[in-house]
Amino acid sequence: MSTSGAGPGANSILDFADRVDIPSIERRLPEGPAFIADPMLGVVRLSAATDFDSVGLLRLLSLAASRRKAGRQVRFELPRDPYARHVLRRSRFAVAAEMVLRTPFRLLVRREDLAYFGEEAPLQTVSSGENSALGSVVSYLAEQGHFGLSPYRVDSQKGLTRMLDKEVACWRSYAMVELLTKVLREQAIDVSRVIVQELVANVVEHPLSSVAVIASQIKLPVVGAQGAGDVLTIAAWDDGSSIIETLRRCLNEVGSVRAWSPDVADTFAVSRTASPGRSVRYASDWTPGPTASDEELLLASLFPGITRKLSRNSVDSLSPAAPGTDYGYGLFALYKTAIDHFGGSVELQCGRIMLRLDRALETGPYRAEIMTRENFDLLSGTFVTVNLPVYDG
Amino acid sequence: MAESIISPFYVRVSQISSEPVPQHRKDTYAWLAPKLLDSRPGILRQASNSIYLTAEQMRQSPSAIQNLLRPPAEASSRECLIILDLADNPYHLLREIFLYHVADTVVRWLRQYERCKIVVLLPLMPPSSSLFWEIDRSVRSGSRDEVGRLAVLASDGEYRYFFLAAADLNRYRISQMLSNDDLRAQLRSRIVRKRGHYAFAGRHGIHCSRFFFETGAADRQIGDLVVRWAEEKIRPHVRGGRFTLVSHGKHAQRFHEAVAGAAAALGSKFAELDLDTGLGMDQVDGAIALVLNVVHTGDTYKKIISMLREKNFHLAPEALTVLAVDEELPHNYAQPRLSPLISDLPRLKVAKDECEQCVIGLPHTDPPDDELVSIRAFDMWDILRDSPFHPEPYGPSSRLRPRLPLVPDMRQIFSRHGDWIAHKIGLLLAKLEIDSDVVFISPEEPIIDTLTTRLSEIRQNRQIAIQIPRPVLDAEPMVTEVRANRNEEWHRQLRHLGEQDQQNIVLLDEFVRSYSTARAMVNLLRSEEFSEFGMRVKAYVPIVDFSNGSESPIMKTYPLYRLPLP
Numbered sequence: 001m002s003t004s005g006a007g008p009g010a011n012s013i014l015d016f017a018d019r020v021d022i023p024s025i026e027r028r029l030p031e032g033p034a035f036i037a038d039p040m041l042g043v044v045r046l047s048a049a050t051d052f053d054s055v056g057l058l059r060l061l062s063l064a065a066s067r068r069k070a071g072r073q074v075r076f077e078l079p080r081d082p083y084a085r086h087v088l089r090r091s092r093f094a095v096a097a098e099m100v101l102r103t104p105f106r107l108l109v110r111r112e113d114l115a116y117f118g119e120e121a122p123l124q125t126v127s128s129g130e131n132s133a134l135g136s137v138v139s140y141l142a143e144q145g146h147f148g149l150s151p152y153r154v155d156s157q158k159g160l161t162r163m164l165d166k167e168v169a170c171w172r173s174y175a176m177v178e179l180l181t182k183v184l185r186e187q188a189i190d191v192s193r194v195i196v197q198e199l200v201a202n203v204v205e206h207p208l209s210s211v212a213v214i215a216s217q218i219k220l221p222v223v224g225a226q227g228a229g230d231v232l233t234i235a236a237w238d239d240g241s242s243i244i245e246t247l248r249r250c251l252n253e254v255g256s257v258r259a260w261s262p263d264v265a266d267t268f269a270v271s272r273t274a275s276p277g278r279s280v281r282y283a284s285d286w287t288p289g290p291t292a293s294d295e296e297l298l299l300a301s302l303f304p305g306i307t308r309k310l311s312r313n314s315v316d317s318l319s320p321a322a323p324g325t326d327y328g329y330g331l332f333a334l335y336k337t338a339i340d341h342f343g344g345s346v347e348l349q350c351g352r353i354m355l356r357l358d359r360a361l362e363t364g365p366y367r368a369e370i371m372t373r374e375n376f377d378l379l380s381g382t383f384v385t386v387n388l389p390v391y392d393g
Numbered sequence: 394m395a396e397s398i399i400s401p402f403y404v405r406v407s408q409i410s411s412e413p414v415p416q417h418r419k420d421t422y423a424w425l426a427p428k429l430l431d432s433r434p435g436i437l438r439q440a441s442n443s444i445y446l447t448a449e450q451m452r453q454s455p456s457a458i459q460n461l462l463r464p465p466a467e468a469s470s471r472e473c474l475i476i477l478d479l480a481d482n483p484y485h486l487l488r489e490i491f492l493y494h495v496a497d498t499v500v501r502w503l504r505q506y507e508r509c510k511i512v513v514l515l516p517l518m519p520p521s522s523s524l525f526w527e528i529d530r531s532v533r534s535g536s537r538d539e540v541g542r543l544a545v546l547a548s549d550g551e552y553r554y555f556f557l558a559a560a561d562l563n564r565y566r567i568s569q570m571l572s573n574d575d576l577r578a579q580l581r582s583r584i585v586r587k588r589g590h591y592a593f594a595g596r597h598g599i600h601c602s603r604f605f606f607e608t609g610a611a612d613r614q615i616g617d618l619v620v621r622w623a624e625e626k627i628r629p630h631v632r633g634g635r636f637t638l639v640s641h642g643k644h645a646q647r648f649h650e651a652v653a654g655a656a657a658a659l660g661s662k663f664a665e666l667d668l669d670t671g672l673g674m675d676q677v678d679g680a681i682a683l684v685l686n687v688v689h690t691g692d693t694y695k696k697i698i699s700m701l702r703e704k705n706f707h708l709a710p711e712a713l714t715v716l717a718v719d720e721e722l723p724h725n726y727a728q729p730r731l732s733p734l735i736s737d738l739p740r741l742k743v744a745k746d747e748c749e750q751c752v753i754g755l756p757h758t759d760p761p762d763d764e765l766v767s768i769r770a771f772d773m774w775d776i777l778r779d780s781p782f783h784p785e786p787y788g789p790s791s792r793l794r795p796r797l798p799l800v801p802d803m804r805q806i807f808s809r810h811g812d813w814i815a816h817k818i819g820l821l822l823a824k825l826e827i828d829s830d831v832v833f834i835s836p837e838e839p840i841i842d843t844l845t846t847r848l849s850e851i852r853q854n855r856q857i858a859i860q861i862p863r864p865v866l867d868a869e870p871m872v873t874e875v876r877a878n879r880n881e882e883w884h885r886q887l888r889h890l891g892e893q894d895q896q897n898i899v900l901l902d903e904f905v906r907s908y909s910t911a912r913a914m915v916n917l918l919r920s921e922e923f924s925e926f927g928m929r930v931k932a933y934v935p936i937v938d939f940s941n942g943s944e945s946p947i948m949k950t951y952p953l954y955r956l957p958l959p
Contacts, residue, residue, distance in 0.1 A: 131675060136637075136662040137653045144646060158826075161448070165829055172485045174616045175654030182657050186520055193485040201452065264530065333489035333524060340522035 012038035014063075017048040021056040025063075032378045036066045045077045050084050054091050054148050055235045055385060058215035061100045061149075062237050065211075066380045068101050069239075078113040082122045089121070091148035096213050099151040100239070134392055135220055137179055146176060147216045154203060154238065155210045164200045167214055171196045183220065183390040184232070186341050191234075194337040195386050199236040202331060205308075206382060209240025221392050230392075231344075235385040242350035242382045247297045250308035251290055257297075258287040260305045267365035268357075270299060274372070281365065284332075295370050298348055298355050304332040334386065339366065344388035349379055397435040399426045400465040401476035404458070407486050408445040409830050409896045410857045410886045415481070421514075422476055425565070429474055429512055429544070438465070442882070446491070447893060448830060455491035459498050468506040475502065480514040480548050487515075492525035500531040503539040510542045518547040529553075573621060576614050581735055582850040583611035584716070585816045588772040589758035590750040593689060593742075601748040601757070603741040603775070606687055607816070608715050609647035610851060612654070615715055618734055619655035619684055626711045626732070627682045628659075635679025636709055637662040639672065641697060642686025648715065652684045668693075671700065683712035683729065689719050689740070694731060766821045768954045773937075776810055777801050787838045787863065794907040797958075803903040803936070804840045811847030817953055818901075818934060819852055825951075827897035827931045831856045832890060834918070835901040836863055836910055837883070844936075845901070859886045866913040872922055887918070891926045898930045905935035905952065912947055 012035045014028055035042045044060060064074040076097070079085050088094070094105040106114060141147065150170075152163040170176065171192035180188030196214075203212045214236050221230035241249075247257050265283040272278075272295075284303040288296050300306045331348075335357055338344045345358035352373045359366050401422040403414040419439050426437055444461045465473050477499065479487065499511055519525045532539040545553040550565060571579075585607040592599050608615060619638070628634045638661055640652040649665045656663035664676040666683075681701060688694050694712070701708060708729050717733035718740040745751055755771060785797040807814065822828035833848065835841045837860035845858040861883055868874035878884050890896060900914050911933050918928050930948055938952030941959060 133660055133662045133678065134657060136664060136676065137657045140653050140663060140665065141650070144650060160452075161829055164452070168485060172483075173650065173654075174612045175650040175657065178616065178654035178657040182660070187517065189485050189517065190520060193487060194489055197485075197488055204452065336522045336524070337489070337520070341520045 011041040011043050013043045013045050014060075015045040015048075017050075019051045019053070019056075020046065020049050020060070021053040022059060025056055025059050029373065029378065032063060035063065036070065036072075036378070038067075039072065042067045042072060042074045043077060044074065046079050046084075046088075047077045049079045050081050052084065052087050052091060052093075053219075053233075054215040054217045055233050057088075057091055057093055057096075058149060058213055058235055058237055059383070061096060061213065062379055062381065062383060064097070065100050065239055066378065069380050074101060074108060076109050076113075078109055078116055082119075085116055085119070086121050090143060090145060092145065092151070093149060096149040096151040099153065099211050100213065132220065132392060134179065134182055137175070138218055138220060141175060141179065146170060146173075147218060150214045152212050152214075153210065154212045154240075160200075160204055163203070163212060163214075164197070167196050167200055168192050180232070183218070183392065184342060184388060185391065190337055190341060191232075191388070194333055194341075195234060195388075198331070198334040198337075199234065199384060199386070202334070202382070202384060203236060203238045203240070205246075206238055206240030206242070207246060209238040209381070212236060212238035218390060220390060230390050232388045232390050233385060234388075235383065237381055237383045239381040242380075243301045243348065244294050244297050244350045244353070246308045247288075247301060247306070248294070251288070251292070251297075254308075255290075256287075257300070257306050257308055259307050261285050261287075262304045266303075268299065268302075268368045269365045270368045270370060272370050272372070282368075294351070295353055295355070295372060298350055298353055299368060299370070301348070302331045302335055302357065331384075334384075335366070338386045338388065342388040344386060347383075347385040347387075349383040349385075350381075351379055395471045397430055397433065397472040397474055398465050398467050399430070399435045399437040399474045399476070401437075401440055401478055402462060403440055403443045403478050403481070404462075405443045405445045406479075406482050406491065407448040407451050408443070408857065409447060409832050409893070410859070410889045411442045411445050412857065413442055413882070414440055418478060418481060421565075422478070425476065425512070426474060429510065435474065442885070447896075449893065451486070451488055451491060455488055456494045458491060458494050462498050464502055464506060464509070468502070468509050471508065473506065473509045475509060475511045476514065477511060478514045480516050482516060484516040487519075489524045492519060492523060493527060496525050496528035496531070499528055499543065500539070503532065503542055510544075512544040512546060515545065515547045517549065518545070518551045518553070571617075573618070576618050576621075577734060580608075580611045580614040580618065580715075582812075583614065584608055584735070584738070585610065585812050585851065586738060586810075587813055587816065588775070588810070589769070590748075590755050590771070592745075592757040599745045600742055601745055601751060602689075602743075604718075604739075605758075606716050606718065606738065606740070608645065608686060611715075612647045612651035615648060615734075616651040616654045616658070619652055619713065620658050622711075622713050622732070623655065623659050623661070623682060627680075627709045630710050631680040631682075631707075633679065635661075636682045637664060637677045637679060638684055639664050639666050639677070639681050640684045640686075641666040641668075641693075645686045648686045655684075666697065668697070668700070671704070672706070674704075677706060680707045680709040682709040685712065685714040687716045687718060688714040688731065688733070689742070691719070691731075698729070764820055766817060766824060766951070766953070768817065770954075773954045773956075776806055779809075780806055787836070787840070794909055797906065797939070800904070801937075804843055807840065807843040807847065807903075811844055812851060814844065814936060814953065815847040815851040818848060821932075821934065821951055821953075822897070822899065825932060827899065830896045832896050832898050833858045833901045834898060834914060835860055836866055836914070837861055838863065838903075840903055841901060844903070857886070859883050859890075861914065861917065866910060866917070871913070871917060875917065875923060887926045887928075890928055896928075898928050900930055900933040902933075902935045904937040904939050905933075905950070906939045906958070908940065908947060911935075911950075915947060 014031060014035050016024060044064065067074050097108055098105050101108060150167065153159045154163060172189065177188050180191055203209060216234045218232045219230060250257050262285055265285040268282045269279040270282055282299060288300045335346045338346050339357065339359050345356060348355045354371045356369045357366055403418055423437060426435055446455065446457055450457045467473060499513060502509060502511060532543060540554055543554050546565065587605045587607055588603055589605060591602045591605045593602060627636050638652050638656040640649045642648050653663045662678045664672055666672055683697065685694065710729050712729045712731050714731060714733045715735065716738060717736040718738055719742060750771060780801040782799040782801055785800045819828065822831060833845055833856060849856060865871065865874045865878060898918065900911060902910055905911060915930055917923055918926050918930060933948050933950045935952045938955045939958045941957045
């Protein structure tokens, strides 16, 4: 259920009950523009929430960041359920919110919620369904903070190095590699070697970014129930200029976004949610021109050789790549590994556009589904999500 | 017919500087080469140093590898075997884009040099989706027989393409694998024995101990040894092969995670045992295989066993502890038997009323909070009291200051306590936020070498150590001596470093008296005279500061202990 802001002086409220995850947030997105634009206060009501997933929390924070970017305040109403508060805490939601919204967390909550600060964790922290052998390992690692939100300041080289070091160290830790070796279909160390490194490398490419957050979660298949929720998700969001903005700017000012052409092209069957059943084919040696749509620019960002090289944090000094720097292959390596190696999918979200990429058959074209939310621009920065299917043992 | 030239390239990524090629890799090349050449004779040209890319290059310009790899001069005129060795790199650091450029170089060489064979050694075989396999598409589409001159070999024995017999590959794989003894040796070198004043509650009241053992840097070794132990000693001896790994240990999160990882590998359940809350029946499947971090007197072990028995849990016939540190270890405690991975590191336990530290009123150190960077006076003097004293064996020339008549035997101190001192230096660097891309620069003296070796073990090789010969540091003026050393390893390393700006330069010395060594090192690294080096020093870390304050430090100095000599 949801209640949007109503009447003069009332605040805009995003109201969540039960589990806060991507589907529950998607359902509320029609209220998103009102939430972001409300001149008074944007309230995220989590009072009735009972559980959270990390990627959902990151999506909420990215919405809140859009309000902040517009200079408007946000308040979170914390859950009444102690277990839900425990999940928020172990997901490091408060630390991430502070960094993204640049406000101490106690100023981001209601006065009465301050009573929850410093409380002990509830005794029963393992939820049902985590009772299989691997479930016991997953729930232990979750309690130790291996999944959840990891926020980073990325406005300096040092910050970016720290982000890369910490994320790679987490994903290649002994316990994580042994766990992923069991649940992923292919060589688990490729998660840290490719997925994590290229997600971080992608953040590096976005000018003017100051904060980046990595969110991760794993849902094991429920024994006997094939297919439900069995996925490892790693998402990265940063508040810099989005992929579309940077490519568009490069097109306008340099006149091209292609540095070189690949020898062999992948094929993409692109469909739009608005017109299901119809698809248009693109090959990865296609080059967007000045008339390319935002959707096409986002699609082309996956292609090898499509690049922009703005020097960091200086929008004005747009220039071709400096000698010695390499053209980007990052998203190319990312989708190849996520889809071809692990059988997963990749989602890119910039502003009002979301692109979901996967592959139905090993040899067929990649399937790109593009959804555009007309009339509003919900997300500042770039949100990249990688979903990898997991199997129990 | 002229003999073939065998030319190995030892490539390292995310390194701050070049390093000598380790002997074990040289041995591998010498073993591998005749096999690749069908026993025909060849001239093996061992490279002395690594080819390296920095972490920054791996992020920004991994294509740099294409310029760093140069084919042997004779490649176009005679038969060559090129060994491109990437196998010593952690696999996770080999970015896709980097592998793409390696593949590109290999294909280019195969096309250009038709008498050239190339073998690429990798730590693991990249998946078929990897950009590395552009190699595959390129060589197969080539008009020449390039496939027949190429091999790709991973350290686990997996291979692609040509000419190695399966038996030989097996030997290659086995030579890359770690035995239980290797794992234990690695485990031992990564344990930190932290000195302090630790309180333990035991059967006879509180007692004190000098040491607390930290095993966190050895999670991989612990995990692998637990897996091997459980497969051999537990699974065959419990009903249905079903068991749950239950870990116990205070202040040891990485230990628990290592056991959790082992449980994932074994397909068994995992639980951490907290003595206050106990275990629930639903947390356990089959027998409990207990894994402990440290066993002291065995009291806690016995308490755990009786608690679990009381609750009717079924116990596996053997339990494992990473460390057993007291002589009265309950080896023969009826059941389960307790098997230690390491049992010869004493912790020096005393009853509280006989404890010297308690007598002089020193407070107890609480393990999670004892992370002082500097060394406590008690610990330093405890170490010094045990150490022989000698006339100062090395140091700046007597022209700069007289040698000290008596100094502690720092070599013995570093070999006995180097793990802890290295851990302290690690803490300091973390506190100063300079703990990535670290370069330790020190005078070339065998004593400090003992410490940098320990640093490398504790910090898991995330560093480079460069040693400057004493005659260079003592020369006055230095310039002639430095020029004469142009072809030396240290000179080359410093030149490489001078071209970068991301590294954290830390000067390391066993002790400081007059700052003359530090001043000479700074002069070498910073002065305009040696502009090819030109680097900024982030910290100077002498282990003991003997200076009396009359010489003001020339940079940020962080001694672990201060003992002003008059």
